[in-house]
Amino acid sequence: MSRTTIPDELSLQARQGLPDDLLALLAKYPRETWPHHANLGELARFWLSRHDMFRELCGVLAGAAEELGEQRIEAAPFRAFFAPRMRFFLQQLEAHHRIEDGAYFPAFMAAESRLKRGFEILENDHEILHMDLLRLREAGSALLAALASDHDARLRSAEATSRELSLFLEGLRRHLHDEEDLIVPLILERGEAGLGIG
Ligand SMILES: [Fe+2]
Numbered sequence: 001m002s003r004t005t006i007p008d009e010l011s012l013q014a015r016q017g018l019p020d021d022l023l024a025l026l027a028k029y030p031r032e033t034w035p036h037h038a039n040l041g042e043l044a045r046f047w048l049s050r051h052d053m054f055r056e057l058c059g060v061l062a063g064a065a066e067e068l069g070e071q072r073i074e075a076a077p078f079r080a081f082f083a084p085r086m087r088f089f090l091q092q093l094e095a096h097h098r099i100e101d102g103a104y105f106p107a108f109m110a111a112e113s114r115l116k117r118g119f120e121i122l123e124n125d126h127e128i129l130h131m132d133l134l135r136l137r138e139a140g141s142a143l144l145a146a147l148a149s150d151h152d153a154r155l156r157s158a159e160a161t162s163r164e165l166s167l168f169l170e171g172l173r174r175h176l177h178d179e180e181d182l183i184v185p186l187i188l189e190r191g192e193a194g195l196g197i198g
């Protein structure tokens, strides 16, 4: 259950970005300044690279399921490609959210109480994404099981899984983008050591 009530218009499914009052630091540090800023330390660079990996891998998995649905790949090579990557994706994304909820968000909220609402929005996203991940895990397992069943069932399951993954990617993209908009400018303003994470 959500620890804080987030209005519907700020839910992951509805919003088009964070409200302006949470983006004052982003106006000071626009995205194009991030890569070369001296305060973007090793931890922040690693964290951003994980976000890129999650976006890319989710797209790759959706594409693989789509290929199976369009009969452009056989069942055996599909299983060898899809199963370990899907498992890795689900495990790593859950672990990523646990670290953010347990360590990073509390440190950032303590350092900058004016952004607390932003972190509550992101925590709410994690709860939504967690439920979505459970559904994705089920869809992935059902698809791997369907590889041994008849042709039509396999194609239907592949299409359903591809659709689930593409939908998930939309929400994930929104979440990662907003999370970066809130956190990276704060890191550039204060430095990693100043936020207690460096
Ligand atoms: Fe997150």
Ligand SMILES: [Fe+2]
Residues within 6 Å of the ligand: 051, 096, 100, 176, 179
């Ligand atoms: Fe994240």
